[in-house]
Ligand SMILES: CC1=C(CCC(=O)O)c2cc3nc(cc4[nH]c(cc5[nH]c(cc1n2)c(C)c5CCC(=O)O)c(CCC(=O)O)c4C)C(CCC(=O)O)=C3C
């Protein structure tokens with residue numbers, strides 16, 4: 001299992017954030033703002049514990065050892081790969097805890113897997129499993145949790161799906177033909193909406209980062225709540241379709257920020273759980289492992305700026 005990683009002690013928050021944004025052009029003010037979100041939760045991101053729980057759940061249903069390593073914090077993927085090599089593992093399925101195509105949700109995982117296996121002598125071959133945004137197991141888990149949230153605020157609540165915003169340049173370059181990030185999230189949202197019998201839904205974005213002059217996917221979830229309220233919507237179910245566990249982006253950006261916005265607007269709001277350790281999500285991973293080895297993405301897939309001529313700098 002290859003995941004994002006997160007800090008578990010206050011003193012680890014800033015070094016973790018610096019790992020995440022290295023070379024990504026995120027302004028320092030944004031970083032310090034996000035640091036405060038983490039410190040507000042005692043410096044502990046829930047993501048690592050959620051990974052441990054998913055590993056335990058998976059160990060109960062598969063008959064091979066399960067290892068876990070992260071891209072941005074301990075346990076680092078390279079250390080995990082080193083342990084696997086020491087244990088004599090030669091070949092492994094890599095399940096990344098991200099369902100869609102894009103640089104952030106796919107290519108960066110591929111790059112980090114390649115770096116970790118290159119760094120370790122006699123590393124096992126890691127084969128990344130395919131994307132699962134439309135897998136019936138993922139959809140069933142999300143639909144189940146969406147039912148639960150609808151039961152809290154009423155079956156006629158507006159369904160609002162949310163995912164991590166990304167720069168428009170990243171969204172455009174996602175997947176082999178481009179535009180896959182949004183298209184996959186929309187497809188997943190439509191499947192969940194259909195499963196709970198909703199005729200209509202919205203897909204909006206959260207957790208925007210980066211410099212303000214760079215365009216990212218919009219609308220933002222909080223702006224969208226304001227718009228819905230103006231139009232007379234009284235109850236909303238937020239479905240974090242772009243994430244697989246209730247980590248910090250969910251706990252802060254939805255359960256803290258969006259919940260406060262809904263309060264301010266006098267709107268009823270419930271947030272559907274993420275896939276987490278839902279039994280259908282866990283069995284999905286086992287099913288993916290049993291599929292024929294996926295064909296690797298083309299080398300330019302999800303690479304920002306790929307497929308277009310290189311930009312020549314302007315010469316006044
Ligand atoms: C598409 C996507 C996913 C979903 C796919 C997947 O799950 O992988 C995701 C997940 C996550 N993002 C997370 C945390 C962060 N993401 C950041 C920054 C960024 N994310 C981006 C995109 C995504 N991110 C982008 C385009 C940036 C800008 C910098 C860059 O271009 O790379 C920053 C920097 C500070 C900030 O600016 O927000 C942090 C701390 C955590 C961990 C939460 C926890 O600790 O519990 C998780 C699971």
Ligand SMILES: [Fe+2]
Pocket residue numbers: 101102106107175297301302
């Ligand atoms: Fe890809």
